[in-house]
Amino acid sequence: MLQDLIANGQSMRTVSLPRGRQRLHAMPTSAGYEVRENETYDWDGRRRGQTPFTVLQHTISGSGRLRYQNRNYRLQGGDTLLVLVPHNHRYWLEKGERWEYFWISMNGEETLRIHKLVLSTAGPVLKLQPSTIDHLADCSLRLVRGATSAGAASAIAYEAAMALYDDVFGSPAFAAELSLMQPVIDHINANLEKPLPVSELAGIVGLSRAHFSRSFAESEGMPPAEFVLQQRLQRAVKLLTKADFLPVKEVAIMCGFEDANYFSKVFRRVYGTNPTEFRTTGMYASIGKLK
Numbered sequence: 001m002l003q004d005l006i007a008n009g010q011s012m013r014t015v016s017l018p019r020g021r022q023r024l025h026a027m028p029t030s031a032g033y034e035v036r037e038n039e040t041y042d043w044d045g046r047r048r049g050q051t052p053f054t055v056l057q058h059t060i061s062g063s064g065r066l067r068y069q070n071r072n073y074r075l076q077g078g079d080t081l082l083v084l085v086p087h088n089h090r091y092w093l094e095k096g097e098r099w100e101y102f103w104i105s106m107n108g109e110e111t112l113r114i115h116k117l118v119l120s121t122a123g124p125v126l127k128l129q130p131s132t133i134d135h136l137a138d139c140s141l142r143l144v145r146g147a148t149s150a151g152a153a154s155a156i157a158y159e160a161a162m163a164l165y166d167d168v169f170g171s172p173a174f175a176a177e178l179s180l181m182q183p184v185i186d187h188i189n190a191n192l193e194k195p196l197p198v199s200e201l202a203g204i205v206g207l208s209r210a211h212f213s214r215s216f217a218e219s220e221g222m223p224p225a226e227f228v229l230q231q232r233l234q235r236a237v238k239l240l241t242k243a244d245f246l247p248v249k250e251v252a253i254m255c256g257f258e259d260a261n262y263f264s265k266v267f268r269r270v271y272g273t274n275p276t277e278f279r280t281t282g283m284y285a286s287i288g289k290l291k
Helices: 002-007 109-122 130-145 150-169 172-190 198-204 209-220 224-242 248-254 260-271 275-280 284-290
Strands: 011-014 027-037 042-044 053-068 071-076 079-085 089-092 098-107 125-127
Touching (some): 002 130, 011 130, 027 053, 027 130, 027 150, 053 109, 071 079, 079 089, 079 109, 098 130, 098 150, 109 150, 109 209, 125 150, 130 150, 172 224, 198 209, 198 224, 209 224, 224 248, 224 260, 224 275, 248 260, 248 275, 260 275
Antiparallel strands (some): 011 027, 042 089, 053 071, 053 079, 053 089, 079 125
């Protein structure tokens, strides 16, 4: 199916269909296949509006660059990028380089939930099975050729989300790693207001600090300290959204940030605004749905 998509030629389709009064839980917003070469191509995840959506983009050949929060990646053939918008990331084409890829952009509550789960587990750069890539290419091609109704388009988006889910979570090796780290994750989520040093987390599963850090990163797609920070920020978003009577300083303490200024700095780095602005401007209406 990937070869069929390539043979169809470079194309992009924005999906804009009447959806009726009911919100669909999975909906594509665009899909396509492109080759970019020595030209301006640059997307900043904090400057694409406040309506949440995801981008699933597979590199066929060439290379692209991704900066996700404070980590840099070089995407090459076989790498699949997954990002949420709005979010602190940027992906772009370096001058003089070539990037061949296909993509599907999606929104909807269920799509966002699944993709957030994938991101928290495996990170923004994925190595998918060839059969999954073929399946996703087929979904992209069907969207490019045109879905006949909102329901048909939604079904394709959901199919793509489930293909990704099965690839990431379906292997026996992943299940074993997940079960090993689950007590650590449970401990983190139950104690986010407390200090959570890596040595303490390693002791839960009886591993040395170095061995634990490697195993945790392989299992969850990020180092343990970064995972803890992500969970703290997710709790902060929930409290800012659902408990607006709490002062920002108290929210910071409840999420494990002793210094409210540091909390504000980290929050802005990830979400592009500080906690107070987040509340007063109503940004929680879009970002909060991602949590």
